[in-house]
Amino acid sequence: MNSQQWQQRAGGNWISASLGEIRLIAQSMLERGARFEAFVVTQTKAGDLRLIWHWDLKGKLFSVESKAAVSTPLPSIVDIYCGADWAEREARDYYGVTFEGRASIAPLMLRESDPPGVMLRSKGGLQ
């Protein structure tokens, strides 16, 4: 997390990272006293997922961006930031993503019987 790597744009400070770096970054954010803001998932035109973890540190926004195929398991940061639990469960509901490192991931907005991934284009969206 070299400060020179952060780019200022879109209302915050942005950096690209591999999925393998996400937990290290989350741990580093916690040690600095940063507050977990949100986990945003979008689907690119090619069909991949764009993943953005956002933190607030003393009023400044720090956004860490990564990419993954739809079926790629993502690193969970729930054991570092328990507040990320709902964000990860919602990402599962909307984009059908799975997370490594957590015992279970119950739906948040959907019911148990609803199939996850309602925002995925391949699924055709909410029925």
Added chain:
Amino acid sequence: MSYRIPIGPYHVALDEPYKIEVDCEGETITDAHIKVGFNFRGIEWLAQRKNITRCIALMERVCGICSNVHSMTFCMALEQIGAIEVPKRAQYIRTVVAELERLHSHLLWAGVAAEMIGFQTTFMEVFRFRERVMDLLEAISGNRVNYSMNCIGGVNRDITDPESVAAGARNIRDTVNRVLIPVFTTDHTISARCRGVGVLSHADALRYGAVGPVARASGVDTDLRRDCAYLAYDQIDFAVPVRTEGDVLARVVVRAQEMVESCNIIEQALAQMPSGSLNVGDIYAVPPGDAVMRIEAPRGEVFYYVESDGSDVPSRVKVRTPTFANIPSVMGMLKGNEFADMPLIQAALDPCYSCTDR
């Protein structure tokens, strides 16, 4: 004896549908589990299927209490993507309406809290008092719930009689100082019900990602209006109330003091409001790009991520409401408390389950 008490999702004691399962050892709460999603409307999905003009109306319906802040945050995100400069007068009008909305939200909460504590008369007096704020909002916008004030590049309506709004703010501040704050801070019964109850430590507030008055009552000195000033807040003097106790009483006091500060902000904003246009004209699309917009809503920070592909329909709108960030911390607040305090502790969060579910 250990047992689990399920409450909800539809229950006479709940203002909105959600479910809470409380594990108890005798009368003491050992764990709690909250289930949401009973108001799920798929607003993020809908936003990707409507043009940005319709999306403004859609976002205003995320929450029935802080409706203005959602349409404003959405518009401000698009203004950032499109590098649209909002006229100064419109920024001041947005500031005034945002603070009036904070006032009516905090007063609504104060009434609900009074009822939870058992003060029916205070509840009715606070709601009668709240009508003054609603009257001001209605006088400005013509509406009482969805104000339709925001458009991309400014506001739809002017404040034509700023002196009457300023007089209203002075009157509200006087009543809050003279009646509301003394009741909530010196009454023995309120103190006995709230002091030391539902404590959220500073460390837990950070771990759970709490925002707004809940975080500030746990010693987290954060307020986007000051830390990341937007609209006219950088031109206005105001204090950010912070307490370190982290209990229900601290949340009560923080919100009460915030009401006084909101009145101060409204008065200053109206006095400084320059003349000029209200908006930059009709805008139906913005260039490709993305933006994060964070605004200090009454319940805490609201977070929007908006992505545009250059068409008139956004390619992604992510909405994270303050209550979405705050509810998980309730599970930390409840542990170790008496079961009888559970309704008050969860109410002290000032939760809004409908905007959480979106």
